[in-house]
Amino acid sequence: MKIAVAGSGAMGLRYGILLQEVGNDVHFLDTWDENLAAIKKNRGVKVWRDGENPRMVKVNVYRPEEFNEKVDLIIVFVKDMHTDEMMNKCKHLIDKDTYVLTNQNGIGSVEVIEKYVSKDRIIAGTAVIATVLNGPGDVDFIGKRGAGSVNLVNVTEKPDSFTYELVEEMKKAQMNPALKTNYKGTLWTKLFLNAVANTLCTLMNITMGTFASYSNCKELTERIVYEAYQVAEADGVKLEQTREEIVEHILYVSKYGNPLHYPSMHQDMSTGRPTEVDYINGAIVKTAKKHGLEAPTSALLVDLVHLREEMRESKVLI
Template sequence: MKFTVVGSGAMGLRYGVLLQDAGNEVDFVDPWEPHVEKMREQGGVYVSRDHEAKHLVPVNVFYPEEYQGEPDCYIFFTKQMQLADVLARCAHFFKPNQYAFTCMNGMGHVEKLLQYFKPEKLIAGTALVATVLNGPGDVDFIGARGAGTMNLANYTEKPDEFTHQLVAELDKAQFNPNLTTNFRGTLMAKVVFNSVVNTLCTMFEMTMGEYAAYEGADEMSRQLIDEAYDACERDGVKMINSRQEELDSVNYVSKVANPLHYPSMYQDMHNYRRTEVDYINGYLVKMGRKHGYEAKTHAFLTHEVHLAELQKQKEKQK
């Protein structure tokens, strides 16, 4: 199968490199000039796993404006606030027969992708794997190979032959895919997960394991999960996990799978970039308000993250 990864940062590289290792043809498209130029200069991307065994993996990388490939499927991994611009820059090479697949954090991307791809060609999911982009052309896969899990679903909730082929390739690449027929419930499970772990670890500058080790972590997690589920249920979302299963997922990933990991929101904050909090906690707040429900803790956390962003920008200017 031929893939083109659009947005070749930490997660885009992880998916693309491992699918390439599994025997697929993969191209990479990215708009960040230092990243593209560094990979071209060194002949690929340097890949480590848990900060060890660093080695060069050859990749074909392009800017959006110059790409002319014709893959079977695009894999999108941009930040939510960058997606609209990247899609506009890539629109010249999209074809009606091509599929779009994404496991981006937060919500807001589905509507943007549907402007370019037919509903029956859109597959989206969630990935419980940790990856860090150390810098241009240098990525670190966190966790043992095959340790992560992921869920995915068709937008139409009707899996076709291509979907099953995609799942087979993801399985060969050891992403442990689980195909569901619950589109919104599948995506919202990761939004709720991130609304707890990403946001709290970012605010208190701690790893996932450090958060989960705090004696009051379960109480904090439950409060956020309950508010999130209350908002989702009012909007008609049938969640794939129970509230207890969502808490169990937070604890397993934080304590067992990736205890030493700083989530992506922390990495954005630490590197003076805008976070995706509006597409995670903020999205849950807006969902609830559509139905007269106030997810007050999520609203408070959204404001806290924005305040922290303002302070980081002041720090950057010093």
């Protein structure tokens, strides 16, 4: 399979390298000058595993406009707010047979991708894989090989032969893919986790395990999840778990799955990048308004994250 990874940050590098190592023809695309320079200078990416045993992995990296080969699949792994910009830069790679995969964090990117590719060629889903970008061309794969999992779902909810082929390639790469047929339900399941762990760990500058140790952790998680659950139901989402099951899942992942992990929003905040809170808790607020509802807890969290972003820029907070 010939693949272009559009966005060579932590997750883009992890997906691309794992798929490259099992024989796929992978090409990395990026717009971050420092990242491009480091990878080209070192002729590859430094890859760690839980902060140990670094190795250099040779990869091909380009600016999107420099790469002109048709591909079978474009994997989009930019921040949600940069999806349109990246898809526009990659549109010359797309023909009637090109598929696009997005496992981005928030909700809203699929609607942007639909401007460039028809629904029947968009594969969405979620990534439950902890990965840290230490710096340009330097990435840490958290967890032993085979750790983590990927949920894939066709936007049409009708898996086709290409989707099954992609699932098989991910199995070879030990990415533990699960093929789903509930599009919105699959995305919202991960949104609940992100709305709690990403946002609160960012605001408090803590790991997921530290959050799980908070004495009022369960009650706080319930407040966010129950509010979002009502919004999802109003939007007609067929949720795969009960409120209580979602809360327990978030607590389990935080305490046992990734207790030492700083979520991606925290990584963005600490490195001076804009966060995706508008596509996570903000998506809950936006969906609530569409149905005449309110989501005051998520609305407050959105404001607090933006407040922290502004204070970071003014050097009040570090």
